[in-house]
Amino acid sequence: MLIAFMIFIFIIVIASFLYSFTFSKKSNVEKVNSNDHIEITFEYNEPRKTGKLLRDFPANYTIIDVETTGLKPREDKIIEIGAIKYRDNKEIDYFSTLVKVDYIPNFISSYTNITNKMVKNAPRVDEAIKQFYDFVGDDILVGYNVPFDIKFLYDALYEVSNGELLLNNDFIDVMYIAKRVLKDLENYKQVTVASYYNISIDNLHRAMGDCKLCSAIYECLQKDILEKWGAFNKFYKKYPKIKNKIENNKNE
Structure with a gap:
Protein backbone atom coordinates (compact mmCIF):
# COMPACT_ATOMS: atom_id res chain seq x y z
CA MET A 1 0.00 0.00 0.00
CA LEU A 2 2.81 2.39 0.94
CA ILE A 3 4.68 1.58 -2.27
CA ALA A 4 1.55 2.27 -4.36
CA PHE A 5 1.06 5.60 -2.59
CA MET A 6 4.69 6.59 -3.18
CA ILE A 7 4.37 5.70 -6.88
CA PHE A 8 1.22 7.83 -7.10
CA ILE A 9 2.99 10.83 -5.49
CA PHE A 10 5.96 10.36 -7.84
CA ILE A 11 3.67 10.42 -10.90
CA ILE A 12 1.97 13.61 -9.66
CA VAL A 13 5.33 15.34 -9.13
CA ILE A 14 6.61 14.35 -12.58
CA ALA A 15 3.38 15.45 -14.27
CA SER A 16 3.49 18.83 -12.50
CA PHE A 17 7.10 19.34 -13.55
CA LEU A 18 6.39 18.52 -17.17
CA TYR A 19 3.39 20.86 -17.24
CA SER A 20 5.41 23.72 -15.74
CA PHE A 21 8.29 23.14 -18.14
CA THR A 22 6.02 23.07 -21.18
CA PHE A 23 4.15 26.19 -20.12
CA SER A 24 7.30 28.14 -19.30
CA LYS A 25 8.86 27.31 -22.66
CA LYS A 26 5.70 28.24 -24.51
CA SER A 27 5.34 31.53 -22.65
CA ASN A 28 8.69 32.65 -24.05
CA VAL A 29 7.35 32.27 -27.56
CA GLU A 30 3.72 33.27 -27.50
CA LYS A 31 1.93 36.27 -26.06
CA VAL A 32 -1.86 36.39 -25.93
CA ASN A 33 -3.39 39.80 -26.48
CA SER A 34 -6.70 40.94 -25.02
CA ASN A 35 -8.46 40.20 -28.32
CA ASP A 36 -7.33 36.55 -28.12
CA HIS A 37 -4.97 37.02 -31.07
CA ILE A 38 -1.77 35.07 -30.47
CA GLU A 39 1.27 37.17 -31.30
CA ILE A 40 4.36 35.11 -31.98
CA THR A 41 7.47 36.89 -30.75
CA PHE A 42 11.16 36.14 -30.89
CA GLU A 43 12.73 34.20 -28.05
CA TYR A 44 14.26 37.53 -27.02
CA ASN A 45 10.68 38.84 -26.59
CA GLU A 46 10.81 41.57 -29.23
CA PRO A 47 8.25 41.85 -32.04
CA ARG A 48 9.49 42.51 -35.54
CA LYS A 49 10.09 46.19 -36.20
CA THR A 50 9.09 46.07 -39.84
CA GLY A 51 8.14 49.00 -42.05
CA LYS A 52 4.64 50.21 -42.88
CA LEU A 53 2.25 48.91 -45.50
CA LEU A 54 1.84 51.62 -48.14
CA ARG A 55 -1.22 52.33 -50.25
CA ASP A 56 0.65 53.77 -53.16
CA PHE A 57 2.14 53.03 -56.56
CA PRO A 58 5.62 54.55 -56.43
CA ALA A 59 7.88 54.74 -59.47
CA ASN A 60 10.92 53.50 -57.54
Missing part, protein backbone atom coordinates in the same frame (compact mmCIF):
# COMPACT_ATOMS: atom_id res chain seq x y z
CA TYR A 61 10.77 50.17 -55.69
CA THR A 62 12.13 46.62 -55.52
CA ILE A 63 10.01 43.52 -56.07
CA ILE A 64 11.03 40.60 -53.86
CA ASP A 65 10.30 36.90 -53.46
CA VAL A 66 11.74 34.04 -51.44
CA GLU A 67 11.41 30.28 -51.68
CA THR A 68 11.57 28.37 -48.42
CA THR A 69 11.55 24.87 -46.93
CA GLY A 70 8.17 25.53 -45.32
CA LEU A 71 5.74 28.15 -44.06
CA LYS A 72 7.10 28.92 -40.58
CA PRO A 73 9.72 31.71 -40.44
CA ARG A 74 11.08 30.58 -37.08
CA GLU A 75 11.46 26.94 -38.08
CA ASP A 76 11.92 26.76 -41.85
CA LYS A 77 14.75 28.08 -44.02
CA ILE A 78 15.18 30.31 -47.05
CA ILE A 79 16.45 28.40 -50.09
CA GLU A 80 16.24 31.14 -52.73
CA ILE A 81 16.02 34.94 -52.82
CA GLY A 82 15.02 37.02 -55.83
CA ALA A 83 14.67 40.78 -56.25
CA ILE A 84 14.16 43.16 -59.18
CA LYS A 85 14.89 46.88 -58.79
CA TYR A 86 12.81 49.49 -60.61
CA ARG A 87 13.46 53.17 -61.26
CA ASP A 88 10.76 55.25 -62.96
CA ASN A 89 8.84 51.95 -63.31
CA LYS A 90 11.62 50.45 -65.41
CA GLU A 91 13.72 47.45 -64.44
CA ILE A 92 17.33 48.49 -63.88
CA ASP A 93 18.90 45.66 -61.88
CA TYR A 94 18.21 42.31 -60.28
CA PHE A 95 19.48 40.07 -57.49
CA SER A 96 19.14 36.29 -57.46
CA THR A 97 20.75 33.60 -55.36
CA LEU A 98 20.12 30.12 -54.09
CA VAL A 99 20.84 29.61 -50.40
CA LYS A 100 22.65 26.62 -48.95
CA VAL A 101 20.67 24.67 -46.36
CA ASP A 102 21.26 21.30 -44.73
CA TYR A 103 18.25 19.62 -46.29
CA ILE A 104 15.36 20.40 -48.64
CA PRO A 105 12.33 18.09 -48.19
CA ASN A 106 11.27 16.16 -51.28
CA PHE A 107 7.86 17.84 -51.47
CA ILE A 108 9.53 21.26 -51.51
CA SER A 109 11.85 20.16 -54.30
CA SER A 110 8.81 18.95 -56.25
CA TYR A 111 7.07 22.28 -55.67
CA THR A 112 9.99 24.60 -56.48
CA ASN A 113 12.28 22.40 -58.60
CA ILE A 114 15.08 23.38 -56.22
CA THR A 115 17.05 20.31 -55.16
CA ASN A 116 19.62 19.60 -52.47
CA LYS A 117 22.23 19.20 -55.20
CA MET A 118 21.46 22.69 -56.55
CA VAL A 119 22.09 24.42 -53.22
CA LYS A 120 25.13 22.36 -52.26
CA ASN A 121 27.61 25.03 -53.34
CA ALA A 122 25.33 28.05 -52.84
CA PRO A 123 26.18 30.77 -50.31
CA ARG A 124 24.99 30.27 -46.75
CA VAL A 125 22.19 32.45 -45.47
CA ASP A 126 24.55 34.81 -43.62
CA GLU A 127 26.25 35.77 -46.89
CA ALA A 128 23.11 35.71 -49.04
CA ILE A 129 20.93 37.79 -46.73
CA LYS A 130 23.55 40.53 -46.36
CA GLN A 131 23.96 40.71 -50.14
CA PHE A 132 20.18 41.07 -50.44
CA TYR A 133 20.15 43.74 -47.73
CA ASP A 134 22.81 45.75 -49.55
CA PHE A 135 20.92 45.36 -52.85
CA VAL A 136 17.53 46.64 -51.66
CA GLY A 137 18.89 49.45 -49.51
CA ASP A 138 15.97 51.55 -48.29
CA ASP A 139 13.74 50.78 -51.28
CA ILE A 140 10.03 50.17 -50.89
CA LEU A 141 9.52 46.40 -51.10
CA VAL A 142 6.77 45.05 -53.34
CA GLY A 143 5.61 41.44 -53.43
CA TYR A 144 2.70 39.05 -53.67
CA ASN A 145 1.64 38.26 -50.11
CA VAL A 146 4.84 40.06 -49.24
CA PRO A 147 4.48 39.87 -45.42
CA PHE A 148 5.38 36.17 -45.79
CA ASP A 149 8.65 37.03 -47.54
CA ILE A 150 9.46 39.88 -45.18
CA LYS A 151 9.07 37.71 -42.09
CA PHE A 152 11.59 35.17 -43.40
CA LEU A 153 14.04 37.84 -44.55
CA TYR A 154 13.69 39.89 -41.36
CA ASP A 155 14.30 36.90 -39.11
CA ALA A 156 17.30 35.68 -41.12
CA LEU A 157 18.89 39.13 -41.18
CA TYR A 158 18.28 39.67 -37.48
CA GLU A 159 19.81 36.31 -36.63
CA VAL A 160 22.98 36.60 -38.72
CA SER A 161 23.62 40.20 -37.58
CA ASN A 162 22.80 39.56 -33.91
CA GLY A 163 20.03 42.11 -34.13
CA GLU A 164 22.19 44.91 -35.53
CA LEU A 165 20.49 44.93 -38.96
CA LEU A 166 16.72 45.24 -39.40
CA LEU A 167 14.69 44.87 -42.57
CA ASN A 168 12.33 47.75 -41.82
CA ASN A 169 11.59 48.93 -45.36
CA ASP A 170 8.05 50.06 -46.09
CA PHE A 171 6.20 47.63 -48.34
CA ILE A 172 3.31 47.11 -50.76
CA ASP A 173 1.32 43.86 -50.83
CA VAL A 174 0.05 43.17 -54.35
CA MET A 175 -2.26 40.37 -53.18
CA TYR A 176 -4.25 42.68 -50.90
CA ILE A 177 -4.65 45.17 -53.73
CA ALA A 178 -5.85 42.35 -56.01
CA LYS A 179 -8.48 41.33 -53.46
CA ARG A 180 -9.97 44.80 -53.58
CA VAL A 181 -9.77 45.36 -57.32
CA LEU A 182 -10.87 41.90 -58.50
CA LYS A 183 -14.05 40.78 -56.75
CA ASP A 184 -15.17 37.63 -58.55
CA LEU A 185 -12.15 35.35 -58.54
CA GLU A 186 -12.30 31.83 -57.13
CA ASN A 187 -9.19 32.57 -55.08
CA TYR A 188 -6.35 35.06 -55.02
CA LYS A 189 -3.36 32.85 -55.59
CA GLN A 190 -0.77 34.56 -57.74
CA VAL A 191 -1.31 32.08 -60.56
CA THR A 192 -5.10 32.68 -60.50
CA VAL A 193 -4.70 36.45 -60.77
CA ALA A 194 -2.11 36.01 -63.52
CA SER A 195 -4.51 33.79 -65.46
CA TYR A 196 -7.27 36.39 -65.08
CA TYR A 197 -5.01 38.94 -66.77
CA ASN A 198 -3.80 36.41 -69.37
CA ILE A 199 -0.24 36.78 -68.16
CA SER A 200 2.08 34.00 -69.29
CA ILE A 201 3.38 31.98 -66.36
CA ASP A 202 7.01 30.91 -66.57
CA ASN A 203 9.33 29.48 -63.93
CA LEU A 204 6.58 29.41 -61.29
CA HIS A 205 7.66 28.93 -57.66
CA ARG A 206 11.18 30.12 -58.37
CA ALA A 207 12.11 33.44 -56.83
CA MET A 208 12.91 35.36 -60.03
CA GLY A 209 9.98 33.83 -61.90
CA ASP A 210 7.59 34.88 -59.15
CA CYS A 211 9.12 38.38 -59.04
CA LYS A 212 8.46 38.83 -62.76
CA LEU A 213 4.94 37.47 -62.40
CA CYS A 214 4.24 39.83 -59.51
CA SER A 215 5.56 42.75 -61.55
CA ALA A 216 3.18 41.97 -64.42
CA ILE A 217 0.20 41.66 -62.05
CA TYR A 218 1.15 44.89 -60.29
CA GLU A 219 1.17 46.73 -63.61
CA CYS A 220 -2.23 45.31 -64.62
CA LEU A 221 -3.77 46.29 -61.28
CA GLN A 222 -2.56 49.87 -61.68
CA LYS A 223 -4.21 50.07 -65.10
CA ASP A 224 -7.44 48.60 -63.72
CA ILE A 225 -7.55 51.12 -60.87
CA LEU A 226 -7.09 54.05 -63.22
CA GLU A 227 -9.82 52.73 -65.52
CA LYS A 228 -12.33 52.00 -62.72
CA TRP A 229 -11.66 54.90 -60.35
CA GLY A 230 -9.87 57.44 -62.53
CA ALA A 231 -7.20 58.11 -59.91
CA PHE A 232 -5.34 56.16 -57.24
CA ASN A 233 -6.54 58.43 -54.41
CA LYS A 234 -10.18 57.54 -55.17
CA PHE A 235 -9.27 53.87 -54.81
CA TYR A 236 -7.58 54.57 -51.46
CA LYS A 237 -10.65 56.42 -50.17
CA LYS A 238 -12.86 53.47 -51.08
CA TYR A 239 -10.64 51.04 -49.14
CA PRO A 240 -9.24 53.06 -46.23
CA LYS A 241 -8.68 50.01 -44.01
CA ILE A 242 -6.28 48.20 -46.30
CA LYS A 243 -3.35 49.40 -44.19
CA ASN A 244 -4.52 48.00 -40.87
CA LYS A 245 -5.30 44.55 -42.25
CA ILE A 246 -1.56 43.97 -42.70
CA GLU A 247 -0.10 45.81 -39.76
CA ASN A 248 -2.29 44.07 -37.19
CA ASN A 249 -0.74 40.73 -38.17
CA LYS A 250 2.80 41.64 -39.10
CA ASN A 251 4.36 40.01 -36.01
CA GLU A 252 2.98 36.52 -36.55
Whole structure:
Protein backbone atom coordinates (compact mmCIF):
# COMPACT_ATOMS: atom_id res chain seq x y z
CA MET A 1 0.00 0.00 0.00
CA LEU A 2 2.81 2.39 0.94
CA ILE A 3 4.68 1.58 -2.27
CA ALA A 4 1.55 2.27 -4.36
CA PHE A 5 1.06 5.60 -2.59
CA MET A 6 4.69 6.59 -3.18
CA ILE A 7 4.37 5.70 -6.88
CA PHE A 8 1.22 7.83 -7.10
CA ILE A 9 2.99 10.83 -5.49
CA PHE A 10 5.96 10.36 -7.84
CA ILE A 11 3.67 10.42 -10.90
CA ILE A 12 1.97 13.61 -9.66
CA VAL A 13 5.33 15.34 -9.13
CA ILE A 14 6.61 14.35 -12.58
CA ALA A 15 3.38 15.45 -14.27
CA SER A 16 3.49 18.83 -12.50
CA PHE A 17 7.10 19.34 -13.55
CA LEU A 18 6.39 18.52 -17.17
CA TYR A 19 3.39 20.86 -17.24
CA SER A 20 5.41 23.72 -15.74
CA PHE A 21 8.29 23.14 -18.14
CA THR A 22 6.02 23.07 -21.18
CA PHE A 23 4.15 26.19 -20.12
CA SER A 24 7.30 28.14 -19.30
CA LYS A 25 8.86 27.31 -22.66
CA LYS A 26 5.70 28.24 -24.51
CA SER A 27 5.34 31.53 -22.65
CA ASN A 28 8.69 32.65 -24.05
CA VAL A 29 7.35 32.27 -27.56
CA GLU A 30 3.72 33.27 -27.50
CA LYS A 31 1.93 36.27 -26.06
CA VAL A 32 -1.86 36.39 -25.93
CA ASN A 33 -3.39 39.80 -26.48
CA SER A 34 -6.70 40.94 -25.02
CA ASN A 35 -8.46 40.20 -28.32
CA ASP A 36 -7.33 36.55 -28.12
CA HIS A 37 -4.97 37.02 -31.07
CA ILE A 38 -1.77 35.07 -30.47
CA GLU A 39 1.27 37.17 -31.30
CA ILE A 40 4.36 35.11 -31.98
CA THR A 41 7.47 36.89 -30.75
CA PHE A 42 11.16 36.14 -30.89
CA GLU A 43 12.73 34.20 -28.05
CA TYR A 44 14.26 37.53 -27.02
CA ASN A 45 10.68 38.84 -26.59
CA GLU A 46 10.81 41.57 -29.23
CA PRO A 47 8.25 41.85 -32.04
CA ARG A 48 9.49 42.51 -35.54
CA LYS A 49 10.09 46.19 -36.20
CA THR A 50 9.09 46.07 -39.84
CA GLY A 51 8.14 49.00 -42.05
CA LYS A 52 4.64 50.21 -42.88
CA LEU A 53 2.25 48.91 -45.50
CA LEU A 54 1.84 51.62 -48.14
CA ARG A 55 -1.22 52.33 -50.25
CA ASP A 56 0.65 53.77 -53.16
CA PHE A 57 2.14 53.03 -56.56
CA PRO A 58 5.62 54.55 -56.43
CA ALA A 59 7.88 54.74 -59.47
CA ASN A 60 10.92 53.50 -57.54
CA TYR A 61 10.77 50.17 -55.69
CA THR A 62 12.13 46.62 -55.52
CA ILE A 63 10.01 43.52 -56.07
CA ILE A 64 11.03 40.60 -53.86
CA ASP A 65 10.30 36.90 -53.46
CA VAL A 66 11.74 34.04 -51.44
CA GLU A 67 11.41 30.28 -51.68
CA THR A 68 11.57 28.37 -48.42
CA THR A 69 11.55 24.87 -46.93
CA GLY A 70 8.17 25.53 -45.32
CA LEU A 71 5.74 28.15 -44.06
CA LYS A 72 7.10 28.92 -40.58
CA PRO A 73 9.72 31.71 -40.44
CA ARG A 74 11.08 30.58 -37.08
CA GLU A 75 11.46 26.94 -38.08
CA ASP A 76 11.92 26.76 -41.85
CA LYS A 77 14.75 28.08 -44.02
CA ILE A 78 15.18 30.31 -47.05
CA ILE A 79 16.45 28.40 -50.09
CA GLU A 80 16.24 31.14 -52.73
CA ILE A 81 16.02 34.94 -52.82
CA GLY A 82 15.02 37.02 -55.83
CA ALA A 83 14.67 40.78 -56.25
CA ILE A 84 14.16 43.16 -59.18
CA LYS A 85 14.89 46.88 -58.79
CA TYR A 86 12.81 49.49 -60.61
CA ARG A 87 13.46 53.17 -61.26
CA ASP A 88 10.76 55.25 -62.96
CA ASN A 89 8.84 51.95 -63.31
CA LYS A 90 11.62 50.45 -65.41
CA GLU A 91 13.72 47.45 -64.44
CA ILE A 92 17.33 48.49 -63.88
CA ASP A 93 18.90 45.66 -61.88
CA TYR A 94 18.21 42.31 -60.28
CA PHE A 95 19.48 40.07 -57.49
CA SER A 96 19.14 36.29 -57.46
CA THR A 97 20.75 33.60 -55.36
CA LEU A 98 20.12 30.12 -54.09
CA VAL A 99 20.84 29.61 -50.40
CA LYS A 100 22.65 26.62 -48.95
CA VAL A 101 20.67 24.67 -46.36
CA ASP A 102 21.26 21.30 -44.73
CA TYR A 103 18.25 19.62 -46.29
CA ILE A 104 15.36 20.40 -48.64
CA PRO A 105 12.33 18.09 -48.19
CA ASN A 106 11.27 16.16 -51.28
CA PHE A 107 7.86 17.84 -51.47
CA ILE A 108 9.53 21.26 -51.51
CA SER A 109 11.85 20.16 -54.30
CA SER A 110 8.81 18.95 -56.25
CA TYR A 111 7.07 22.28 -55.67
CA THR A 112 9.99 24.60 -56.48
CA ASN A 113 12.28 22.40 -58.60
CA ILE A 114 15.08 23.38 -56.22
CA THR A 115 17.05 20.31 -55.16
CA ASN A 116 19.62 19.60 -52.47
CA LYS A 117 22.23 19.20 -55.20
CA MET A 118 21.46 22.69 -56.55
CA VAL A 119 22.09 24.42 -53.22
CA LYS A 120 25.13 22.36 -52.26
CA ASN A 121 27.61 25.03 -53.34
CA ALA A 122 25.33 28.05 -52.84
CA PRO A 123 26.18 30.77 -50.31
CA ARG A 124 24.99 30.27 -46.75
CA VAL A 125 22.19 32.45 -45.47
CA ASP A 126 24.55 34.81 -43.62
CA GLU A 127 26.25 35.77 -46.89
CA ALA A 128 23.11 35.71 -49.04
CA ILE A 129 20.93 37.79 -46.73
CA LYS A 130 23.55 40.53 -46.36
CA GLN A 131 23.96 40.71 -50.14
CA PHE A 132 20.18 41.07 -50.44
CA TYR A 133 20.15 43.74 -47.73
CA ASP A 134 22.81 45.75 -49.55
CA PHE A 135 20.92 45.36 -52.85
CA VAL A 136 17.53 46.64 -51.66
CA GLY A 137 18.89 49.45 -49.51
CA ASP A 138 15.97 51.55 -48.29
CA ASP A 139 13.74 50.78 -51.28
CA ILE A 140 10.03 50.17 -50.89
CA LEU A 141 9.52 46.40 -51.10
CA VAL A 142 6.77 45.05 -53.34
CA GLY A 143 5.61 41.44 -53.43
CA TYR A 144 2.70 39.05 -53.67
CA ASN A 145 1.64 38.26 -50.11
CA VAL A 146 4.84 40.06 -49.24
CA PRO A 147 4.48 39.87 -45.42
CA PHE A 148 5.38 36.17 -45.79
CA ASP A 149 8.65 37.03 -47.54
CA ILE A 150 9.46 39.88 -45.18
CA LYS A 151 9.07 37.71 -42.09
CA PHE A 152 11.59 35.17 -43.40
CA LEU A 153 14.04 37.84 -44.55
CA TYR A 154 13.69 39.89 -41.36
CA ASP A 155 14.30 36.90 -39.11
CA ALA A 156 17.30 35.68 -41.12
CA LEU A 157 18.89 39.13 -41.18
CA TYR A 158 18.28 39.67 -37.48
CA GLU A 159 19.81 36.31 -36.63
CA VAL A 160 22.98 36.60 -38.72
CA SER A 161 23.62 40.20 -37.58
CA ASN A 162 22.80 39.56 -33.91
CA GLY A 163 20.03 42.11 -34.13
CA GLU A 164 22.19 44.91 -35.53
CA LEU A 165 20.49 44.93 -38.96
CA LEU A 166 16.72 45.24 -39.40
CA LEU A 167 14.69 44.87 -42.57
CA ASN A 168 12.33 47.75 -41.82
CA ASN A 169 11.59 48.93 -45.36
CA ASP A 170 8.05 50.06 -46.09
CA PHE A 171 6.20 47.63 -48.34
CA ILE A 172 3.31 47.11 -50.76
CA ASP A 173 1.32 43.86 -50.83
CA VAL A 174 0.05 43.17 -54.35
CA MET A 175 -2.26 40.37 -53.18
CA TYR A 176 -4.25 42.68 -50.90
CA ILE A 177 -4.65 45.17 -53.73
CA ALA A 178 -5.85 42.35 -56.01
CA LYS A 179 -8.48 41.33 -53.46
CA ARG A 180 -9.97 44.80 -53.58
CA VAL A 181 -9.77 45.36 -57.32
CA LEU A 182 -10.87 41.90 -58.50
CA LYS A 183 -14.05 40.78 -56.75
CA ASP A 184 -15.17 37.63 -58.55
CA LEU A 185 -12.15 35.35 -58.54
CA GLU A 186 -12.30 31.83 -57.13
CA ASN A 187 -9.19 32.57 -55.08
CA TYR A 188 -6.35 35.06 -55.02
CA LYS A 189 -3.36 32.85 -55.59
CA GLN A 190 -0.77 34.56 -57.74
CA VAL A 191 -1.31 32.08 -60.56
CA THR A 192 -5.10 32.68 -60.50
CA VAL A 193 -4.70 36.45 -60.77
CA ALA A 194 -2.11 36.01 -63.52
CA SER A 195 -4.51 33.79 -65.46
CA TYR A 196 -7.27 36.39 -65.08
CA TYR A 197 -5.01 38.94 -66.77
CA ASN A 198 -3.80 36.41 -69.37
CA ILE A 199 -0.24 36.78 -68.16
CA SER A 200 2.08 34.00 -69.29
CA ILE A 201 3.38 31.98 -66.36
CA ASP A 202 7.01 30.91 -66.57
CA ASN A 203 9.33 29.48 -63.93
CA LEU A 204 6.58 29.41 -61.29
CA HIS A 205 7.66 28.93 -57.66
CA ARG A 206 11.18 30.12 -58.37
CA ALA A 207 12.11 33.44 -56.83
CA MET A 208 12.91 35.36 -60.03
CA GLY A 209 9.98 33.83 -61.90
CA ASP A 210 7.59 34.88 -59.15
CA CYS A 211 9.12 38.38 -59.04
CA LYS A 212 8.46 38.83 -62.76
CA LEU A 213 4.94 37.47 -62.40
CA CYS A 214 4.24 39.83 -59.51
CA SER A 215 5.56 42.75 -61.55
CA ALA A 216 3.18 41.97 -64.42
CA ILE A 217 0.20 41.66 -62.05
CA TYR A 218 1.15 44.89 -60.29
CA GLU A 219 1.17 46.73 -63.61
CA CYS A 220 -2.23 45.31 -64.62
CA LEU A 221 -3.77 46.29 -61.28
CA GLN A 222 -2.56 49.87 -61.68
CA LYS A 223 -4.21 50.07 -65.10
CA ASP A 224 -7.44 48.60 -63.72
CA ILE A 225 -7.55 51.12 -60.87
CA LEU A 226 -7.09 54.05 -63.22
CA GLU A 227 -9.82 52.73 -65.52
CA LYS A 228 -12.33 52.00 -62.72
CA TRP A 229 -11.66 54.90 -60.35
CA GLY A 230 -9.87 57.44 -62.53
CA ALA A 231 -7.20 58.11 -59.91
CA PHE A 232 -5.34 56.16 -57.24
CA ASN A 233 -6.54 58.43 -54.41
CA LYS A 234 -10.18 57.54 -55.17
CA PHE A 235 -9.27 53.87 -54.81
CA TYR A 236 -7.58 54.57 -51.46
CA LYS A 237 -10.65 56.42 -50.17
CA LYS A 238 -12.86 53.47 -51.08
CA TYR A 239 -10.64 51.04 -49.14
CA PRO A 240 -9.24 53.06 -46.23
CA LYS A 241 -8.68 50.01 -44.01
CA ILE A 242 -6.28 48.20 -46.30
CA LYS A 243 -3.35 49.40 -44.19
CA ASN A 244 -4.52 48.00 -40.87
CA LYS A 245 -5.30 44.55 -42.25
CA ILE A 246 -1.56 43.97 -42.70
CA GLU A 247 -0.10 45.81 -39.76
CA ASN A 248 -2.29 44.07 -37.19
CA ASN A 249 -0.74 40.73 -38.17
CA LYS A 250 2.80 41.64 -39.10
CA ASN A 251 4.36 40.01 -36.01
CA GLU A 252 2.98 36.52 -36.55
